[in-house]
Amino acid sequence: MKVMQLLPELNSGGVERGTLEIARALIADGHESIVVSNGGRLVPALEQEGTTHLTLPIHKKALSSLWQIRPLRKLILQYQPDVVHVRSRVPAWLTHFALKGIPVEKRPHLISTVHGFYSINRYSQIMTQAEKVIAVSDSVVKYITDHYKNCPPEDIVRIFRGIDPQAFPHGYQPPAQWFHQTFIDFPQLENKFLICLPGRITRLKGHETLIALVGKLHQQYPQLHAVVVGGADPKKAAYLDGLENTIQSKGLRDQITFVGHRSDIREWLAMSDLVLSLSNQAETFGRTALEALSVGTPVVGWKRGGVAEILSRLYPQGLIDVDDQTALFEAVQLHIDNPQYVAPVTQFSLKDMCDQTIQLYKRVAQEN
CATH class of the missing domain: 3.40.50.2000 (Glycogen Phosphorylase B;)
Incomplete structure (x- = not known):
């Protein structure tokens, strides 16, 4: 054929x-x-x-x-x-x-x-x-x-x-050398509870929601740190500047780190304690949420589109009604207080x- x-x-x-x-x-x-x-x-x-x-x-x-x-x-x-x-x-x-x-x-x-x-x-x-x-x-x-x-x-x-489960194996841990280099580049991430928001820097990915969430949580949980993994297109530079200004004005400069575009997304997903999926629009599939669950990292995301289909099958406790900020706050709180286990992924x-x-x-x- x-x-x-x-x-x-x-x-x-x-x-x-x-x-x-x-x-x-x-x-x-x-x-x-x-x-x-x-x-x-x-x-x-x-x-x-x-x-x-x-x-x-x-x-x-x-x-x-x-x-x-x-x-x-x-x-x-x-x-x-x-x-x-x-x-x-x-x-x-x-x-x-x-x-x-x-x-x-x-x-x-x-x-x-x-x-x-x-x-x-x-x-x-x-x-x-x-x-x-x-x-x-x-x-x-x-x-x-x-x-x-x-x-x-x-x-x-x-x-x-x-996805190829061998490329995102359950329980994956990045090599010691990777951690070493990452903590040299981003010393503020060491010994923190890491919340990861993966995806390009665009208005669609929910960065404002993340900033508001960290603003509400950080005094109660000083060990909390948010990592945004994804690059900004030159055309989105003004939007990124706006996000940085919001972070600065809320006094969250030490709680949120932008690490830019990365080719080692598996390592970032595996290092994180929790991955968020907060897109303003439904995604047709939601590959990154699946990759995070595959390595064993819990995912919390809005109940719509492909992400909801993945979470409902693999990690239903991560589903949150769309734009329900209180439920999002409580779900993240739960994951900080009681680390959750993600079963090995056998679908998708x-x-x-x-x-x-x-x-x-x-x-x-x-x-x-």
């Missing part, structure tokens, strides 16, 4: 990671894997593992992208994939028009994955116009069925995202995600 995946670029993010994981699984299962994108820093890793990468500028939300319809059609005719899998809206539209110019009997089967809660309009609807539509969580299934009546429920296939595995996706490819490819 030959599968062609299309996405805008290959730099970083959940869509990109999922593309690489499926490409790797296809090769391991003896199939041929092709990825079309505008390129990016993940391309060498992809090619090293045996996938063919074809560079095509299919990443811009601009009319000029329509010039890529003919080159894309040419690639599809040249490589003749059995299945084309679109993972983003611009590539989905370009594929839609490219396939129109190919005789029906020569067209590959079309699969899409809805990775996000896109704005509800004609432009986003293209993601639900495939033979099978993969939804990455039950929340996404509901989003599709609520807003896109054109998509028959039987065409929606829920395949949870997954990367292997399940890959197996189910490849099974779907095979099922669709066998239909005439």
Whole structure:
């Protein structure tokens, strides 16, 4: 079987990671894997593992992208994939028009994955116009069925995202050298009860809620320290400055540390005593919450979206009604007073995600 995946670029993010994981699984299962994108820093890793990468500028939300319809059609005719899998809206539209110019009997089967809660309009609807539509969580299934009546429920296939439990083993402890270096860089973190808020510095991630929470807790619990793990895009510099000013004005400079973008997220999640998920909007999956639970760190988060699906299955005591600040305060208090145990995670595995996706490819490819 030959599968062609299309996405805008290959730099970083959940869509990109999922593309690489499926490409790797296809090769391991003896199939041929092709990825079309505008390129990016993940391309060498992809090619090293045996996938063919074809560079095509299919990443811009601009009319000029329509010039890529003919080159894309040419690639599809040249490589003749059995299945084309679109993972983003611009590539989905370009594929839609490219396939129109190919005789029906020569067209590959079309699969899409809805990775996000896109704005509800004609432009986003293209993601639900495939033979099978993969939804990455039950929340996404509901989003599709609520807003896109054109998509028959039987065409929606829920395949949870997954993580490799060996990459996030239960009870994981960072090496002594890592702790040593971290306490040199951030001496204020030593011997503290660490609350971690992972994620990029954007208005969506709930940093204001964290600051207010630490403000309420820190006098009662002087050992409490909050760590924000995530970088700020240059465009978000003003927002980060605003957060720093709020922290300063509340006298919390010694209680909250921003450590910036990190590639050692597993170590930070494992070192933390508690991880928070406080996004202002529902997340489609909530991978970081899953990674934290996988290493054995408790997670407290708002009861919505993919995070609620993960917590309800793996750590229900971490679920808090959305924006209930009192319940959040009490949940954190409970975790400081009585450290909680997290059972080993046996669901949401990367292997399940890959197996189910490849099974779907095979099922669709066998239909005439």
